[in-house]
Amino acid sequence: MAEPAILIVEDHVKMADSISKGLEENGFTTEVAYDGFIGKRLSDAKDYELIILDINLPQINGYELCAHIRKKNASVPIIMLTAMGSTEDKLLGFDQGADDYIVKPFEFRELLARIKALLKRVQPDPKSLRVLRVADLEIDLDSKTVKRGNISIDLTAKEFLLLEFLVQNKGKVVSKADIAEKIWNITFDTGTNVIEVYVNFLRKKIDKNFPVKLIHTHIGMGYILKAGDDANQN
Amino acid sequence: MAEPAILIVEDHVKMADSISKGLEENGFTTEVAYDGFIGKRLSDAKDYELIILDINLPQINGYELCAHIRKKNASVPIIMLTAMGSTEDKLLGFDQGADDYIVKPFEFRELLARIKALLKRVQPDPKSLRVLRVADLEIDLDSKTVKRGNISIDLTAKEFLLLEFLVQNKGKVVSKADIAEKIWNITFDTGTNVIEVYVNFLRKKIDKNFPVKLIHTHIGMGYILKAGDDANQN
DNA sequence: CATCATTTTAAAAGAAATCTCAGCTTGATT
DNA sequence: AATCAAGCTGAGATTTCTTTTAAAATGATG
Numbered sequence: 001m002a003e004p005a006i007l008i009v010e011d012h013v014k015m016a017d018s019i020s021k022g023l024e025e026n027g028f029t030t031e032v033a034y035d036g037f038i039g040k041r042l043s044d045a046k047d048y049e050l051i052i053l054d055i056n057l058p059q060i061n062g063y064e065l066c067a068h069i070r071k072k073n074a075s076v077p078i079i080m081l082t083a084m085g086s087t088e089d090k091l092l093g094f095d096q097g098a099d100d101y102i103v104k105p106f107e108f109r110e111l112l113a114r115i116k117a118l119l120k121r122v123q124p125d126p127k128s129l130r131v132l133r134v135a136d137l138e139i140d141l142d143s144k145t146v147k148r149g150n151i152s153i154d155l156t157a158k159e160f161l162l163l164e165f166l167v168q169n170k171g172k173v174v175s176k177a178d179i180a181e182k183i184w185n186i187t188f189d190t191g192t193n194v195i196e197v198y199v200n201f202l203r204k205k206i207d208k209n210f211p212v213k214l215i216h217t218h219i220g221m222g223y224i225l226k227a228g229d230d231a232n233q234n
Numbered sequence: 235m236a237e238p239a240i241l242i243v244e245d246h247v248k249m250a251d252s253i254s255k256g257l258e259e260n261g262f263t264t265e266v267a268y269d270g271f272i273g274k275r276l277s278d279a280k281d282y283e284l285i286i287l288d289i290n291l292p293q294i295n296g297y298e299l300c301a302h303i304r305k306k307n308a309s310v311p312i313i314m315l316t317a318m319g320s321t322e323d324k325l326l327g328f329d330q331g332a333d334d335y336i337v338k339p340f341e342f343r344e345l346l347a348r349i350k351a352l353l354k355r356v357q358p359d360p361k362s363l364r365v366l367r368v369a370d371l372e373i374d375l376d377s378k379t380v381k382r383g384n385i386s387i388d389l390t391a392k393e394f395l396l397l398e399f400l401v402q403n404k405g406k407v408v409s410k411a412d413i414a415e416k417i418w419n420i421t422f423d424t425g426t427n428v429i430e431v432y433v434n435f436l437r438k439k440i441d442k443n444f445p446v447k448l449i450h451t452h453i454g455m456g457y458i459l460k461a462g463d464d465a466n467q468n
Numbered sequence: 469c470a471t472c473a474t475t476t477t478a479a480a481a482g483a484a485a486t487c488t489c490a491g492c493t494t495g496a497t498t
Numbered sequence: 499a500a501t502c503a504a505g506c507t508g509a510g511a512t513t514t515c516t517t518t519t520a521a522a523a524t525g526a527t528g
Contacts, residue, residue, distance in 0.1 A: 077355075087341040087343060087344050090344050090347065091343055091344070091347055094347035094348070094350070094351055095347075098351070099351050099354075099355065100334070100348075100351070107321040109321055109325055110321050110324055110325070113324065113325055113328035113329075114328070114334075116328070117328055117332070117333050117334070118333075118355075120333075121311075121333065121352075121355040121356070122355070142405065142406040142407065143405055143406060143407060143458065143460075144407045144452055144455055144458075156453070156454065156484080156485055156486085157452070157453065157454025157455050157485080157486095158454070158485075158486070159485095160455070192487075192488075193487090193488080193489090193505085193506090194486080194487060194488085196504095196505060196506060196507090197486090197487070197488085197506085197507085198486090198487095199505090199506090200505095200506060200507060200508095203506095217504095217505070217506095219494090219495065219496080219503090219504060219505070220496095220503090220504075390473080390474060390475080391474080391475095392474080392475065393474095426476075426477075427476090427477080427478085427516090427517095428475080428476060428477085430515090430516060430517065430518090431475090431476075431477085431517095431518090432475090432476095433516095433517090434516095434517065434518065434519095437517095451515095451516070451517090453483090453484060453485070453514095453515060453516070454484090454485070454486095454514085454515070
């Protein structure tokens with residue numbers, strides 16, 4: 001099935017579309033229902049990641065719809081979004097099972113923040129897989145492990161930092177000055193050649209035994225991490 | 235174990251006491267801190283069911299305190315409660331990891347509704363997550379007991395905390411700085427070596443008499459808990 | 469207040485990582 | 499091709515990090 005989406009039930013077309021657009025720009029998938037009846041049909045038909053509900057809706061009002069959704073799906077987060085700002089209204093909303101209640105007018109950024117706060121509760125961080133890849137090189141920032149293909153590679157702390165920096169800038173040439181600052185906290189005026197030495201260490205470990213080299217030198221400029229050999233770069 | 239309580243960090247004594255009274259009337263247990271420093275101490279010392287945070291606090295402001303709490307306890311719900319109602323303020327609050335943000339003045343019944351809505355989200359898992367496992371190591375957070383295979387292991391309080399932290403981050407390298415902050419509440423600039431000593435204590439108890447070691451050192455990076463020896467990672 | 473367990477400090481030895489240095493190789497320029 | 503600058507490499511010195519032991523502080527208990 002398609003990725004989970006956010007359902008927006010709102011009869012003001014402009015408002016609905018602007019929320020939808022804003023959310024999509026922030027990486028969410030959305031579906032819009034312009035009245036309560038369609039909202040009900042959609043929410044019955046599939047499971048949403050989150051539902052945004054206006055209260056003054058044609059056909060079925062937001063409170064009823066909220067109660068209906070809750071009866072069938074205890075876990076989907078629901079945000080009520082309405083012009084009615086009295087405490088009584090809010091309490092009614094929470095009573096029907098809403099998780100949050102936002103009064104119009106509001107700033108989109110606040111809605112977004114509240115959506116994120118709520119989603120954080122429901123899907124406790126999908127294991128924050130912090131894994132970076134370049135070609136068949138894979139570096140895991142959590143376990144601090146590195147693999148090329150399916151061969152594990154042991155790196156020391158400095159080597160790992162350097163590789164991480166290169167991977168984060170894959171496809172870009174990074175100067176020795178940048179590296180010196182980032183990894184060694186020095187200003188690269190000192191007559192040291194640690195960087196060359198460590199690039200050499202890295203090459204021995206991640207490139208030497210593999211046909212495709214990943215670390216490339218641009219003389220006078222710095223180093224770049226990418227697949228493809230020096231012949232066909234640019 | 236004592237029943238979980240709600241922590242209220244708020245310097246306006248009348249406000250704090252009135253919230254506390256209202257919550258107790260509704261069946262909650264509460265504790266009050268009248269400044270940020272005490273709030274920090276309390277939140278460090280034990281796990282709360284929920285935390286209500288004022289922002290304009292003496293000593294430590296609410297944003298900092300919120301970030302601090304989040305770093306140590308990812309899951310406790312935090313409600314910010316403040317007179318500063320601009321969207322910027324709210325976004326800042328959510329950025330620090332708050333779950334809700336209520337602007338004064340507000341009605342108590344709304345606060346109560348929002349607390350309930352939030353708790354509804356958090357409660358569901360306390361049963362299953364109370365026992366953590368890594369390989370044949372089993373640690374029970376309720377009874378504070380530890381077993382390896384079917385051999386019981388006695389740990390002291392600090393040893394248990396350290397092991398719990400490692401287990402919660404199983405498969406990830408945790409730095410000594412992280413450990414120092416989480417377990418000792420120090421900033422790890424102090425020239426102490428308690429951490430090494432305690433890792434050594436733990437190893438004697440949970441690894442020494444077993445063929446498969448669980449605690450592994452990544453020199454210059456930290457420690458990681460996982461099955462499998464350093465040779466065949468992952 | 470004496471005792472015992474726990475926590476923390478201190479110090480030494482060992483292991484591993486980091487860095488320096490000198491000589492070598494490669495690439496750019498003429 | 500000759501020259502010079504830039505980068506590479508291997509060996510070993512230096513430094514840092516980790517482990518381990520022992521003993522001193524701290525705290526809890528009766």
